[in-house]
Structures are given as structure tokens and as C-alpha cells.
Amino acid sequence: MNKFTIVAAMLLVTLSNYAQENNEKKKDSTQVLKEVIINSNKYKYKREKSTTVSKMPLNNIENPQVYNTVTSELLKEQVVTNFNDALKNATGITRLWESTGRGGDGAEYYSMRGFAVQPTMINGLPGLNNGAIDPINVDNIEVIKGPSGTLYGSSLISYGGLINIVTKKPYSTFGGEISYNAGTYGLDRITADVNIPLNKDVSLRVTSAHQNEDSFQDAGFSKSFFVAPSLSYNVNDKLSFLINTEFTNRTSANAPMIFLNRNVDLSFFSMDLFEQNYNNSYTTNELTMSNPTFNMQAQMFYKLSKEWTSQTVLSRSSAKTNGYYHYLYDVGNGDEFTRFISKANSQTQGTDIQQNFIGDFKIGNLRNRMVVGFDYLNLNQRNANAGWRGFGTVSLANQTDIYADPISGEVSNTELSQNAVDTILEGSYAGISNSENEVISAYVSDVLNITDKLSVMASVRVDRFINKTEESFNQTAVSPKFGAVYQIIENKVSVFGNYMNGFKNIAPAIQADNTTYKSFKPEHANQYEFGLKTNLYKEIISATISYYNIDVKDKVMTDPVTFISTIQGGEVNSNGVEISFTANPIKGLNVIAGYSYNDSEVTRDIIDDSYLGLRPEEAGPRALVNFWANYAFTDGKLKGFGFGFGGNYASEYQVLHRKNTGTFKLPDYTILNSALSYNTDKFNIALKVNNILNEKYFSGWSTITPQRLRSLTAGLTYKF
Known part of the structure; x- marks a missing residue:
């Protein structure tokens, strides 16, 4: 029994005693809370505001x-233990890269509306991370679509949107509740979520998770400990x-990324080689990566008047990387x-420091909701x-x-190990480098209700980017946003349209001569979109x-050949259709579904036409x-039992797609999942099977990464 399990057990005993002592005090409020939970079953898969x-x-x-x-209720129902499984419930998003742990961008990469994006925002504020995100502290995940530079800037989001x-x-x-999950590939996970009101004005909530898990391949593991204390303090009716x-x-x-050669013609086009090596990790458990992270957000809300509220925010983030990062690169001879x-x-x-003034007021008879x-x-x-050093050739x-000695070229059977790698890396220390950027911004957004059914939104951001590296420079960008909503049936059916802008500040880049730096103006993305939103039949279908x-x-x-020289002036178009659906058609049945189709194309390539078209x-x-659909019996002898079924489909895609190399496609796939559960006021038992058919499938981004085979997870939750 490790120290985390002992601490968790002690916490369970302490909380049980606390719960017993306070049982009579909270009996009435608990009854009210139960009624709210029962009556809110139809909101299980959505947050309307x-x-x-x-x-x-x-x-x-x-x-x-x-x-x-993506709500926390849905994540519990699906026995979700990692962030990627959580995002599989959102429309039009899929993972490209697993977490590498490397500095700066080691978190998972996802594709959304044709552009890569990482999960970098917490409560609308920067939340840096070089590793994997634990879902225990998630109330909900908002997958926000389209270029959103007007309200979120450019440093941490993409043109496709943000997470x-x-x-x-x-x-x-x-x-609160305490849970234990065990599963395939050595999964061992214990979590806690405890809320304690210290007095009528102050409440403390702590969520925590400890998880050990091996890889489905022959080597690889992850071990993590997460804790998130949060405190709310209502000083008076105005200040909190x-x-x-x-x-x-x-x-x-982590298993190394398998990169396809981006400089020469592809020497293979079949998935056979990768399927034959599906369970080979090409790593050892001695080569570890450590990723400690810290995020803190302090917010002050002050009610200035009946119409205006002040929100003052200080956010601090730190993400560290310490350990071995390696990858495999295609030699270009067929299989090595x-x-x-x-x-x-x-x-x-x-x-990050933010000052927002949020208003809800009228000018004449026109309602305005505004943030400055x-x-x-x-x-x-x-x-x-x-x-960087070369270590071995994989066939x-x-x-x-x-392994071949990098100096003598002598071939040996030297095994991949920490000592062997340290020997190879000896004397290769590259020195210390620092980079620093500052962004100073001002923005305003107003939603104006022209009538009860018609509203328009107008927003603009002015952004000043300051780069403090070797080639210091300043850059200013302006980002507008416009939108309109007409509610055909008030609060039930609306049609909408938007124009949204995103931008990206580009730091000066060194060119092929290794001495010249080139400066660039900001990139810009412009989106127009229109569609329909519904909230029908007593809000049971959305x-x-x-x-x-x-x-x-x-x-x-x-430059696709040198990977050093850069030129500005390229153009990309991305367009598509998205359909999202949530429903509670009958008592106990909840459904969530989505379909997306994206067509992206490089419309201007100013280097050598390697990407054009x-x-x-x-x-x-x-x-x-x-x-995903889940049915839970709400009465009778089977009351509390539930059954869920669902999955994901992805079409084939060009993981490498260049005229100078050729195209390599990853095949389409369909993954099916299922869950069984039994739920009462005091405990929950759940059993989840992912990838029921044990299908081999891959992800990538000029890389090829095998995904997890069939896995089984069993969970027990005690609620108090």
C-alpha cells in the first residue's frame, strides 16, 4: 500500500466521521439538494448558460x-479517467498527438475545424500544461468553435477555436465523494471530491486524484498525483x-513519436508495417519524463451597482519538463x-492579469449586456x-x-537504457536559452437586444505584442467580432450568424544563413458562420x-526542405458543417451525438507549391x-441500474500530405464503448469497456501513433 492510498484511507475515515457529526444539521438541505438532482436529470449532458x-x-x-x-455528470457515467476520452464527447474534435511532455508544447494536440489546438484555458484564463490533464476537477469542458482572438487573444488558442x-x-x-477505479493495463486510480463550508460565508472544496497506469504496449507507464483546493468567500452582498x-x-x-520523412519521397504506403509492430513501444521504463505543473487563479467580484459588476483576476501558471524525450524518424529506405x-x-x-467590467443595463428600451x-x-x-543524439536504428x-556508436560507427547490441543514453548525451549540453513575450490588450463586447427576439453582438480587441528575445520587436493587431441572433420561437428556436476574427503574432525567425532574422506582420483568420439552435419540448431536446x-x-x-527559412503570404481555407444534438426524450434516457465534416485546403503556397491545393x-x-446514449431505471425493482452505449467514427486522413514526399493515409476507424452502472444515494458501481471490438487504429500529424486496444475499467464511489 503506497503513501497516497494510506492518506486517502485516513481522509475517508475523517470525512465519514465529519459527515456523521453533521448529518442532523444538514438533513433539510440534503433533502433539498436531492430534489434538485432528481429534477435536473434532463440537464445531465448540457449547461444552458x-x-x-x-x-x-x-x-x-x-x-x-x-x-x-462536456459535463462532469457525463464523465462519471462513462468512467472517464483521462482528458482525451472526455473530449470524444464533443463534436468535430479529435486528438492528433498524445502528450509528449516536452517543454513549451508537451500537452496533447487536437484538431478542430482544420487547425491544431491544445487545452490551455482554465475558467477562460491561461492554464499552462506540458503533460496530461486529470479530469477530476472538471465541472464541464467548453469546446469553443472558430477564431476567438477578440476575447481570448492569440497566444494560447488556434484559428479552429479553444478548449x-x-x-x-x-x-x-x-x-463529496471518494472513488476507486481499477482496470486493464494496470490502472489504479483513487479520487476524492470534498466540499466543506467553514462558515456561512466561506467554503472550501478539494478535489484530488492519484493514478498509476501502464501502457498497452510492451513498455511505458504514467504515474500522477493531482490536488486542487478552491476557496470561496462572500464578504458581503457586494464583494466576494x-x-x-x-x-x-x-x-x-512515453513511447517515441514515429515521424514520417518530410524531405524525401515516401518509400512505403501500407499500414502493414505499423500493424505488425502495434505492441512495440521502442522505449524503456527507465527513460522517464517529469511534468510538474501549477495553476492559480484569484478572482475578486465587486457589485458596483445594480447594473455593473467588476471582476479582477490574477492568474499564475507554471509548467516544467525534466526528462528524456525521443522520437523515431523515417530513414527513407522502406522500413528503418x-x-x-x-x-x-x-x-x-x-x-495573466485581467480587469473586466460586466454590465446588464438599458439605454431607452434597449437591453445591453456588455463586457469591457x-x-x-x-x-x-x-x-x-x-x-540531440542518434541512438539506434529500428527496423x-x-x-x-x-545501436551504432555515433563516433566509431561500430554496431553493437547495446540496449536502450538510462545509463547508455546518459553516456551518449555526455558533453552535449546546449546551454541556457530564454524567451519572453508580453501582451497588453483592451477589448469591449456588447450584446444589444433590439427586440425580445432579435439581438446583435459587436466586439473588438486591440492587442499589443512585445517580444523580448534576441530580436525584440513590438506588434499591434486589431481583432473584430460581429454576430446576430433571431429567436424564431423565444428561448426555443434561433437562427444565428457571426463574423469572427483570429490572429497570431509571429516572432522574428532566423533564416537559412543562421544569422539573419526576418520579421513578420500578424497572421489573420476570418470566419463567417450561420446556423440554427434549438431548445425544444420542455428543454429536453437541444x-x-x-x-x-x-x-x-x-x-x-x-520551407519543407530546410525547415529553417520562412516566408509570409500563404493562405488556407477551411470550411465545413457541424451538427450537435443532446436529448432526454424519456425519463431516464440521455443521448448526446455529433457529426462534423471539414474541407481544408492550402489555397496559396509561396515557397515551392509543396502544399498548394x-x-x-x-x-x-x-x-x-x-x-453516446445511457438509460437508467428510475423506479421499480431495477431502479438505479443503468446501461450506456456509444462510440466514435473518424474517416481516413492524410497524416503526411506533400507534393515533395507523397501522401500517407491513416485508415478510417469505428470505436465502440459500453458501460453498466448501479447508482444509489450513497454509492455507485460502474463497469466500462472501451474499444469493445479491440480494433487497431492510429492517430498522427506527420506521425503514426497506435491507439489503445480494448480496456476494461471498474469503479466504486462512496458519496456523503
């Missing part, structure tokens, strides 16, 4: 922007504070891949990494891993249908489908 998507309280049906919500994690918050009554903190300590041994390896030591720190904001963001990255056809078109101008493109590799599959 968000305070972060538009930085003001706004119902989904009156918001001209499209977003999907915002809304965390769990303290509430006024005592309660909310403090959220998150601490993560994660150590893992060279291993390149380095030891990373880096830290990224972020500070100021934002200061500082991002600093420090690297003290070892250099997929022969299933061999042979759907969104939309068509979007995104044009990216002034794109900075990297082709689908960008970051765009992922053209078609994606997600579906």
Missing part, C-alpha cells in the same frame, strides 16, 4: 458563437472572492527509423536542454533495434446546426461522428 464563452452570462440559444459542453476547462467550485453545504489552485506531479515513460534523443530541462511560466476588459499576459520560457520489418468558412491570410510558411496535415480526418 456560460459565463466564460462570451465573458458574460449568456444562454447558448442567444449566443451567436457555437460551442459544445476551456471550467473547474468545480465550492458550494454552501457539506458533501474565488481562489482556484491546481497542483500536478506526473512522471511517465533512426532514434533521436535528448534530455529536456525547461520551465514555462505565465502571469483589460488584459496583461506575460509568458516566459527557460530551456537548459541537452543536445519495422525485422522488428530489430540496433441541437445546433451550422456551416462555417475560415480564411487564413498572411500565413507564415516554413492539398489538405493541411493538422486538419485531421474530414468526417467525425460521436454518439
